[in-house]
Amino acid sequence: MRIIYFVILMLIFNGCQTDPKDPTVEIIKNTEQYLYNIPINGFQIKNETVRNGQNVGEILNQHNVSFVDIDKVARLSKKVFDLRDVKAGGEYSLMFKDSITTKPNYFIYEINKVDFLVAKLEDSIQVYLDKKEVTIKEKTGSGVINSSLWFAMEESNLSAKLVNILADEIYPWTIDFFRLNSGDKFKVIYDAKYVDGEFIGVGKVHAALFHSGNEDYYAIAFNELGGFEDYFDENGNNLRKFFLKAPVSFTRISSRFTNKRKHPVTGRWKGHFGTDFAAPIGTPIYSTADGQIIEASYTKYNGYYVKVRHNSTYTTQYLHMDKSSKKLWAKNGIKKGKKVRQGVDIIGYVGRSGQATGPHVCYRFWKNGKQVDPFKTKLPEATPVNKSKRVEFENSKQIWLEKLSTINYPNEYLDIDSIEALTFKF
Numbered sequence: 001m002r003i004i005y006f007v008i009l010m011l012i013f014n015g016c017q018t019d020p021k022d023p024t025v026e027i028i029k030n031t032e033q034y035l036y037n038i039p040i041n042g043f044q045i046k047n048e049t050v051r052n053g054q055n056v057g058e059i060l061n062q063h064n065v066s067f068v069d070i071d072k073v074a075r076l077s078k079k080v081f082d083l084r085d086v087k088a089g090g091e092y093s094l095m096f097k098d099s100i101t102t103k104p105n106y107f108i109y110e111i112n113k114v115d116f117l118v119a120k121l122e123d124s125i126q127v128y129l130d131k132k133e134v135t136i137k138e139k140t141g142s143g144v145i146n147s148s149l150w151f152a153m154e155e156s157n158l159s160a161k162l163v164n165i166l167a168d169e170i171y172p173w174t175i176d177f178f179r180l181n182s183g184d185k186f187k188v189i190y191d192a193k194y195v196d197g198e199f200i201g202v203g204k205v206h207a208a209l210f211h212s213g214n215e216d217y218y219a220i221a222f223n224e225l226g227g228f229e230d231y232f233d234e235n236g237n238n239l240r241k242f243f244l245k246a247p248v249s250f251t252r253i254s255s256r257f258t259n260k261r262k263h264p265v266t267g268r269w270k271g272h273f274g275t276d277f278a279a280p281i282g283t284p285i286y287s288t289a290d291g292q293i294i295e296a297s298y299t300k301y302n303g304y305y306v307k308v309r310h311n312s313t314y315t316t317q318y319l320h321m322d323k324s325s326k327k328l329w330a331k332n333g334i335k336k337g338k339k340v341r342q343g344v345d346i347i348g349y350v351g352r353s354g355q356a357t358g359p360h361v362c363y364r365f366w367k368n369g370k371q372v373d374p375f376k377t378k379l380p381e382a383t384p385v386n387k388s389k390r391v392e393f394e395n396s397k398q399i400w401l402e403k404l405s406t407i408n409y410p411n412e413y414l415d416i417d418s419i420e421a422l423t424f425k426f
């Protein structure tokens, strides 16, 4: 990573030189150059990697930054980024206006491939977050399945992410990705994201066609009236169901809804008006349907919990969350009034707070104010495209169907050993 980035820098800044004594130091001579959105004309730049056990204070101290200034950086960064989250292996840069032997003017830490933290170490200390420019290109892909798509595509990062989107976000209610047939095939139109010319991931999937068991399953992304974007088939039916089966993935039900059971802690017999999903501590919990948070709180019995209102009929609640959920709530504004998206927004982490014997999420479900078992209740379908948006949907649909029709399926079949058959066009 470090090497690739360095090479890119060398290409972009054709006026830059490397210090022969220290290859991590670059001397920028070109005018009008920006790095991390900072004008760097005449700067010397040192690119480094955080070593095991090293912290920001230590790094800055080694580069002649005073303890007073380090303390200011620590205090100012609290509002934007926790410096304790700086990881070994993480990349940082020190930028010097004058000489590498003096105090740096900037310290930059790359939080991820897009976001970075800047500490300006001049007369007044400033700390802020900024982003690199992300370029998005629309791409197409297709594949034919010979054995298991899951295994075939997991070999490649790009395709694994696409498979996750197809399997978990677009088709989880339509196609069972663990039971695909040989000969099943798909086409997909998606956004690929780039930073500094480097592919960093898959963005939005605009449209897909999955041909499975002689059926065509179209998925077209469309923004519904004032709501979230959803995937619809060619007839404008929503591919999503109103509720997810579970608020956590990769889980097992450890206790079902019952009117009578012995409480594991108190030993008393009483009803269990929820479904327990056992999962490791820290597993993300999602709202099972789109909705608005009405409570994010703590009680002695529930522990940390969140309650979500989905409409005038349905409300759900998620109990025994881990204490770390509090930090997430503060960061993502998980509180009364916040709108959350089904299966997308994390509302907490599995824990064992309150009266719980082991890590699990107790999922409670209300229909018209009465607690019911969601597995024994007929649940609503998601609504089709609204009448007032129908013309807009038809126009958008035509564009995507035409684009899909121009994508060819690969001639060769995919199997575990030959993922090259996957034709992702760049």
Ligand SMILES: [Zn+2]
Pocket (backbone or CB within 6 Å): 255, 272, 274, 275, 276, 361, 362, 363
């Ligand atoms: Zn329970």
